[in-house]
Amino acid sequence: MYKDQTSKHHELFIIGGGAAGLMAAVTARDQGIDTAIIESNDRLGKKIITTGNGRCNITNQSTATGTDEAAALSRKYHSNQEGFPIHVLRQFGVRQTIEFFSSLGLPFVSLENGRMYPMSLQAASVPGVFKLALEDRNVPVYYKHKVLDVTVSAGHPRFAITCQTETEEQVVYTSDYLFLCAGGLTAPKTGTDGSGYTLVQRLGHTLINPVPGIVQLKLDYPYLKELSGIKFEGEAHVIVNNEVIRTESGEILFTDYGISGPPILQLSRKAAYNLGIGESVTLSVDLMPERTEEELIDFLEIHWGIFGHRTVADSFVGIVSKKLIPVLLKEAGIDQQLHLLCQDLSWKTKKIFYRILKRWEFKVTDTNSFTNAQTTAGGIDTTELIEGTLESKLVPGLYLAGEVMDVDGDCGGYNLQWAWSSGYAAAMALAKRRVSAT
The missing domain is CATH 3.50.50.60 (FAD/NAD(P)-binding domain)
Known part of the structure; x- marks a missing residue:
């Protein structure tokens, strides 16, 4: 016909x-x-x-x-x-x-x-x-x-x-x-x-x-503009219902909307899919994957012990991106104490630094659009x-x-x-x- x-x-x-x-x-x-x-x-x-x-x-x-x-x-x-x-x-x-x-x-x-x-x-x-x-x-x-x-x-x-x-x-x-x-x-x-x-x-x-899929992630975090542009070799984990469902490592990049870099692109499929079915998705970032948490604690304790006379802000110079230091201080609640010395750090504040450097968690709200996606x-x-x-x-x-x-x-x-x-x-x-x- x-x-x-x-x-x-x-x-x-x-x-x-x-x-x-x-x-x-x-x-x-x-x-x-x-x-x-x-x-x-x-x-x-x-x-x-x-x-x-x-x-x-x-x-x-x-x-x-x-x-x-x-x-x-x-x-x-x-x-x-x-x-x-x-x-x-x-x-x-x-x-x-x-x-x-x-x-x-x-x-x-x-x-x-x-x-x-x-x-x-x-x-x-x-x-x-x-x-x-x-x-x-x-x-x-x-x-x-x-x-x-x-x-x-x-x-x-x-x-x-x-x-x-x-x-x-x-x-x-x-x-x-x-x-x-x-x-x-x-x-x-x-x-x-x-x-x-x-x-x-x-x-x-x-x-x-x-x-x-293979796309950048949007995060709910108040200091994204301060973090934007920071690159580091790290490890990232997608967490759904308190379970890590995928882990990737490599160069990670913070942006003004969230986070990017090859590891994030690899993880994005899991994040996007679970967001699509209404699940709550968390991204955990390890800024120092080459050290275990115990090794990091030992390193910083020795570092702060040697340089106890320095301010906490100065103690991070050469360890993390200088641009990251003000955000670390805000997360620890000591951003108004610019002259706080390492020797005066409380154990409570130290634990906050350890957590952020090894298990910094962010709420994932969305992905970038299909225009930005690779698949x-x-x-x-x-x-x-x-x-x-x-x-x-x-x-x-x-x-x-x-x-x-x-x-x-x-x-x-x-x-x-x-x-x-x-x-x-x-x-x-x-x-x-x-x-x-x-």
């Missing part, structure tokens, strides 16, 4: 020309599937260009060791359906990613903590090689097409995709199979505005509430997808890949790895399905 409405029909249409969609398109075409991409932007991979500080952290080789790479890699991912990612990662992991991009003519370099980037260290190189690969394979891309609706028919063709072009004309394209690779809610200016969720929900799927936590419920193939259990012939589903990875190239892995797995599953059907 749809064929008369359009001159554009392909065996497979892929909605979204981002990382997952590009991988799926190349893989599907290599398997002999007539494939086309529908892209809302005027170019491919617009979001890819913004990743890795403009360098594009393609993957991370730190897990590509040992006898079970997929199991190690899967521990970097989060989903309400525990264990779901491993069935995809076993098919296409870090080693396969390196080999795939090498086959496209894109060599990698490995930098800090196993993070891998294009040799050019330019994120634009990634969509650039994909564009060449699509041209080599004669895969058409329909640019500046905003998908408005998808309907399903019991006959042939199965899917009808209603799009609005840049001239505001509505067109209807048809396909036998459909991949939804429209991303989540991060970086909405690049086109990942959550519209993919709406399309899949209309087809009967369930959305698990999306929250920002979306939450998405389409994976229990409604077939493990390993990513085909919908509700709509045969519909496959999901990338950020649109409820899978998100840690910081360090893991979310792009999920895009590559899921795009490949979906395309290969469709290829096998076609073979078994003949």
Whole structure:
């Protein structure tokens, strides 16, 4: 019934020309599937260009060791359906990613903590090689097409995709199979505005509430402006219901709204998710993780004993950031006693300093927005997808890949790895399905 409405029909249409969609398109075409991409932007991979500080952290080789790479890699991912990612990662992991991009003519370099980037260290190189690969394979891309609706028919063709072009004309394209690779809610200016969720929900799927992931945290604390700009090597813990649920260490940065830095970005998924379900979330910060609390107490007791004639404020010079000292004094309630000597410190005040330096707790009120986030936590419920193939259990012939589903990875190239892995797995599953059907 749809064929008369359009001159554009392909065996497979892929909605979204981002990382997952590009991988799926190349893989599907290599398997002999007539494939086309529908892209809302005027170019491919617009979001890819913004990743890795403009360098594009393609993957991370730190897990590509040992006898079970997929199991190690899967521990970097989060989903309400525990264990779901491993069935995809076993098919296409870090080693396969390196080999795939090498086959496209894109060599990698490995930098800090196993993070891998294009040799050019330019994120634009990634969509650039994909564009060449699509041209080599004669895969058409329909640019500046905003998908408005998808309907399903019991006959042939199965899917009808209603799009609005840049001239505001509505067109209807048809396909036998459909991949939804429209991303989540991060970086909405690049086109990942959550519209993919709406399309899949209309087809009967369930959305698990999306929250920002790999993002800065907002804190409820009266002296944030005084702390803003202070950096330190520390350890941070997310606490929910008096239980530490995740710990990370590294460079931490206080800001005028709260806290940031790589450890905080790693913790943010847990904080955002629990805030989203109404839990109270606390962040505990250890400013001196290299010392146990007992070692810190011994160190400061000796320090104050030697320099008992100095003021308490002066005693912290060279130990912590000078900018931090006034806040420490406020927390201890002695900020009005600027001439208080170390030899006159009470045990009660000392205990406050020990606690702050080792277990400084802050109430987490929120995260920064999706505009600041690097990934979306939450998405389409994976229990409604077939493990390993990513085909919908509700709509045969519909496959999901990338950020649109409820899978998100840690910081360090893991979310792009999920895009590559899921795009490949979906395309290969469709290829096998076609073979078994003949």
